[in-house]
Amino acid sequence: MLDPVDRRILVASQDGLPLTATPFADLARALGLEPREVLARLRRLKEAGAIRRIAAVPNHYRLGFLANAMTVWDVEDGEVGRLGRLVGALPFVTHCYRRPRRLPDWPYNLFAMVHGRSRTETEARRREIAALLGSACRTSDVLYSTRILKKTGLRLAGEG
Template identity: 50%
Template sequence: MLDNIDKKIIRLTQDGLPLATQPYLNIAEQLEVSAAEVMKRMQQMLDKGIIRRIAAVPNHYKLGYVANGMSVWNIADEKILGYGKRIGQLPFVSHCYQRPRHPGVWKYNLFAMIHALDRNQVEKHVGTIAELVGDDNRGHEVLYSKRMLKKTGMRI
């Protein structure tokens, strides 16, 4: 469980890591704990998956990855874990989740978000996934984004 110090570390870093030579010490000083304590706690959060990773997040659009296609797949429930794992490993997939179907409205249970330079490349990537799933693919679609209506960071 997260305690108050963990929560304070999260609040201080959710907008980013300090751009100072000793960023963890910088956080530690604001919390009146040692830098070693901050590093230990962040490492633990990383190990537990509370922190997915510490990294730079590129702006897909500015790097030219302007085509974003949400590929959705209908895969037998008993086979989804194996395929999900393999699809998540593909370098062009930014999110990969199993989600519920809505009978009559929505038949897809696996979502893989694809980023590419253009729609042709998205389609190629979709082909790569289709090949990987083979005969276990009971149907798929790609939903292209038309407009980003809102995007804010997650906040606690």
């Protein structure tokens, strides 16, 4: 999927693009490439889905979201697809996945990340999800994050 030039571009930008008005041209210059070629390659990777977007990654805590929780739910298998999509559509849910249960330790198959400014706010949002799931949910739990230990995203190796 990535040819060596794509890889050079992504490796050079994965920790951060130049913070200038023309970041792609400046990246191109640093790599000895034509700005037009870098733009074309980045666009192609975006169209292919390899790049989701070129964006700022915010630190939720620093933006005032102090109560960040992974909410987990044990939802009937026959209902989890339909209900998961409803939960995923809630505006305060940033990620929502179905994952395998690992019995007996881990009975939960639906994961929804919820962000709030306070635990009171996050708990209210959790109750909203609980109401939506209704009797299809047998049991649930909430895991508040207390610290970001690492947040780099996928790391590409210099040579693939």
